Amino acid sequence: MNATDRTPADLLRSALAADPGRPLVTFYDDATGERVELSVATFANWVAKTANLLQDGLGVEPGDRVALLLPAHWQTAVWLLACSSAGVVADLGADPAAAEVVVSGPDSLEAARACSGERVAMALRPLGGRFPRTPEGFVDYAVEVPGQGDRFVPYAPVDPEEPALSVAGAEFSGAEITERARADAPALGLTGPGSRLLSGLPYDTWEGVSAGLYAPLATGGSVVLCRNLTLLGEEALAKRIESERVTTTAR
Template identity: 85%
Template sequence: MNATDRTPADLLRSALTADPARPLVTFYDDATGERVELSVATFANWVAKTANLLQGDLAAEPGDRVALLLPAHWQTAVWLLACASVGAVADIGGDAGAADVVVSGPETLDAARACSGERVALALRPLGGRFPRTPDGFADYAVEVPSQGDRFQPYAPVDPEEPALIVAGAELTGAEVVERARADAAELGLTGPDSRLLSGLSYDTWEGLSAGLYAPLATGGSVVLCRNLGQLGEDALAKRIESERVSATALR
């Protein structure tokens, strides 16, 4: 990645310039059997559409707090980078009542209703499927995002020194996210585009977010993000590590 990258959105732009066709996020849900692989280009397209939804339809501005009540999932990773693109603060598991926008999975809808601002619901179904019936008081992400533009331009430049992420009570600027991700990448043994990290960590800690997105992105590598990994036996895990050409793991 470029030494001049100062925000997570910068890291994604550099990855797109370097090799748009390579895998970036491979997602498994071992409770459902789902597997989804997104190239850098496909992931960046989802981010652009989501950022346009966030900035345009949801009227989010730099500094606005977006409570992400979501598990470790490829769509959560998209929302993290969309917030970074707009300049909004991604608040992982944050208080919906204090948020300007809330983004919720199907299991946290009741908590999300505390938000007096815009509410978005994600069904988290395979292939980004929609809810059979949109939850009352929410916009269905899978319904709203496809029509959004494929290119994103923020209304105002994103300041890398402004808050970008809140996780486990700690607030980080965009520059701090990038700096810590680079340091973590070195500790995890991620050295470049061939690096491939398998993570079974949740997204409710910095360690989980870094292993599950930011550190691989910071080094130009990729992540195999596994939800419900505990349901996978040791032999099956070993086979996945081999078949996915994993070079490093973060399991606990």
């Protein structure tokens, strides 16, 4: 990563320039058996399409708030980086009524209806599958995002000092996210490129999003992001750690 990187979107661009083919996010859901692995290039493509959806499809402007009612999931990680790319605030677990846009998983659709702005529904199905029937009052992310552009350019430069993330009652600018992520790396056992962190932490605290995305990204590492990890026995977990070449864990 480059010392000049000031936002999470900068970190992703540097990762893409350095080694686009390496794994960045490997996701497991131990309730469904799902496994998805995204290289830096594939992840960046999802981010670009989602940022284009935000900017052109949903009409967000810098400083707008996007309420993310989503679990720790590879698609949540995409939204976090897309929000950073577009200069809007990713608000994890926020009150939808206070946001310009809400993005909801299947379990929080009723709460998401409090948003008077644009509403996006996420089925969170394997391979990014769509809802069998789009929930009323929402657009289906899996329907809308494939047609978006593969390159994203914000209409206005993103200010690293402006708010970029809100989680657990705390707000962080893009610059603070990158600085804190780098500072977290040693305690998480991330020593640089090749480090691979397995995280079972939810995305409802800074510690969860740092271990589950930002710190590995900031250090040139990768994350094995596990949802419902408590359903996995210790023997199966040890096998996963070995097979995924995990170098450090956060649980």
